[in-house]
Amino acid sequence: xxxxxxxxxxxxxxxxxxxxxxxxxxxxxxxxxxxxxxxxxxxxxxxxxxxxxxxxxxxxxxxxxxxxxxxxxxxxxxxxxxxxxxxxxxxxxxxxxxxxxxxxxxxxxxxxxxxxxxxxxxxxxxxxxxxxxxxxxxxxxxxxxxxxxxxxxxxxxxxxxxxxxxxxxxxxxxxxxxxxxxxxxxxxxxxxxxxxxxxxxxxxxxxxxxxxxxxxxxxxxxxxxxxxxxxxxxxxxxxxxxxxx
Amino acid sequence: xxxxxxxxxxxxxxxxxxxxxxxxxxxxxxxxxxxxxxxxxxxxxxxxxxxxxxxxxxxxxxxxxxxxxxxxxxxxxxxxxxxxxxxxxxxxxxxxxxxxxxxxxxxxxxxxxxxxxxxxxxxxxxxxxxxxxxxxxxxxxxxxxxxxxxxxxxxxxxxxxxxxxxxxxxxxxxxxxxxxxxxxxxxxxxxxxxxxxxxxxxxxxxxxxxxxxxxxxxxxxxxxxxxxxxxxxxxxxxxxxxxxx
Numbered sequence: 001x002x003x004x005x006x007x008x009x010x011x012x013x014x015x016x017x018x019x020x021x022x023x024x025x026x027x028x029x030x031x032x033x034x035x036x037x038x039x040x041x042x043x044x045x046x047x048x049x050x051x052x053x054x055x056x057x058x059x060x061x062x063x064x065x066x067x068x069x070x071x072x073x074x075x076x077x078x079x080x081x082x083x084x085x086x087x088x089x090x091x092x093x094x095x096x097x098x099x100x101x102x103x104x105x106x107x108x109x110x111x112x113x114x115x116x117x118x119x120x121x122x123x124x125x126x127x128x129x130x131x132x133x134x135x136x137x138x139x140x141x142x143x144x145x146x147x148x149x150x151x152x153x154x155x156x157x158x159x160x161x162x163x164x165x166x167x168x169x170x171x172x173x174x175x176x177x178x179x180x181x182x183x184x185x186x187x188x189x190x191x192x193x194x195x196x197x198x199x200x201x202x203x204x205x206x207x208x209x210x211x212x213x214x215x216x217x218x219x220x221x222x223x224x225x226x227x228x229x230x231x232x233x234x235x236x237x238x239x240x241x242x243x244x245x
Numbered sequence: 246x247x248x249x250x251x252x253x254x255x256x257x258x259x260x261x262x263x264x265x266x267x268x269x270x271x272x273x274x275x276x277x278x279x280x281x282x283x284x285x286x287x288x289x290x291x292x293x294x295x296x297x298x299x300x301x302x303x304x305x306x307x308x309x310x311x312x313x314x315x316x317x318x319x320x321x322x323x324x325x326x327x328x329x330x331x332x333x334x335x336x337x338x339x340x341x342x343x344x345x346x347x348x349x350x351x352x353x354x355x356x357x358x359x360x361x362x363x364x365x366x367x368x369x370x371x372x373x374x375x376x377x378x379x380x381x382x383x384x385x386x387x388x389x390x391x392x393x394x395x396x397x398x399x400x401x402x403x404x405x406x407x408x409x410x411x412x413x414x415x416x417x418x419x420x421x422x423x424x425x426x427x428x429x430x431x432x433x434x435x436x437x438x439x440x441x442x443x444x445x446x447x448x449x450x451x452x453x454x455x456x457x458x459x460x461x462x463x464x465x466x467x468x469x470x471x472x473x474x475x476x477x478x479x480x481x482x483x484x485x486x487x488x489x490x
Contacts, residue, residue, distance in 0.1 A: 170392060170479050
């Protein structure tokens with residue numbers, strides 16, 4: 001199942017409203033950490049899976065990449081990306097990664113930011129990525145942290161009567177599979193996978209783990225978005241960098 | 246700081262009482278999963294850090310290891326190990342790993358079961374292990390899972406009025422360092438580290454991650470120890486296998 005929540009117009013409208021704000025989780029927490037793990041892109045071929053509005057794909061062109069393709073299953077997103085970014089070596093295509101025909105060993109860097117938790121068959125996804133990557137090619141992706149996805153749709157933060165947060169609730173950790181939550185609209189679907197499934201799936205197809213980040217906000221970021229203080233209590237995101245060996 | 250809680254006689258007496266029972270977390274959950282990750286030990290040199298009563302070290306001899314050393318900072322444990330196991334290629338020594346002089350690249354397999362969370366300086370520990378390992382040598386260790394150590398000593402399981410478990414509480418995840426808990430005796434100390442610290446520390450010294458297990462009990466194990474049902478809701482242990490490259 002490819003969930004195309006971003007072509008739900010109500011969702012897209014609300015999502016755009018968040019993303020144009022400078023102070024959001026992506027800009028203050030996920031992206032700054034994601035960017036620290038980008039390999040040298042000069043002369044490289046890049047694929048960004050779930051490119052959204054295309055900012056990261058355009059950034060890769062700026063980093064000297066030879067050719068960058070951004071794909072997204074949302075036509076809304078691809079239209080927006082094309083409006084925002086234009087370069088002769090930058091292509092945006094409205095297609096699912098699963099449906100792409102990609103030559104083996106042809107892509108040097110595959111990136112994906114907060115998309116893989118929407119994809120049902122993680123094994124198939126990672127297998128196809130590994131096949132598409134060139135020797136020594138890099139995969140860099142971020143997902144919602146398994147600590148957060150485990151009990152998604154049920155209790156998350158527990159508060160006392162005064163409204164103070166007591167702790168974060170974890171449950172159902174070993175029950176992998178579909179979770180639904182209400183985020184901007186009702187019933188956004190995502191898939192919970194354990195940390196060991198995520199790591200072992202990469203290793204099994206020949207991707208060597210290079211680094212893992214569970215992002216912590218800077219003091220400056222917390223000043224701009226005080227809710228980020230919660231990130232010290234449990235991580236929202238997991239960022240993984242791996243290399244084809 | 247090397248915490249030697251096992252030479253607290255009250256602790257040791259209670260610990261022995263648990264370990265002689267067949268139905269405990271070690272025998273039903275941690276050890277069966279740990280054993281699945283042991284490499285071929287024939288003709289190999291083995292070091293078991295925190296060998297306790299020596300059962301695992303003796304098991305390695307049975308697997309064809311050429312020479313096995315079990316070390317433990319508890320004299321109680323080493324005395325017990327020597328009573329239980331005797332073999333000309335098996336040695337038990339009452340010493341801390343930090344205090345050992347080990348020739349570089351001299352050990353093929355280093356194992357450690359539920360010990361590393363007692364060790365304060367994880368970077369130094371892992372660096373010394375990597376130096377001691379031979380090329381292609383293997384490190385296999387288990388620790389309490391970061392999900393569990395994060396809020397250790399404070400709220401863990403949250404129950405409703407009827408005593409049913411609602412969820413497990415996580416908090417303070419990004420605050421690494423000392424935690425105390427009351428387990429058998431008051432104030433058993435352990436160190437919380439995030440998953441990313443654990444994984445990245447290995448990678449930084451040249452140990453390649455081979456597999457991670459967050460153990461799930463078998464149906465049979467749950468029959469023998471019903472409390473193991475909780476393991477589906479949050480993992481107690483993390484087992485990591487890595488190879489020197």
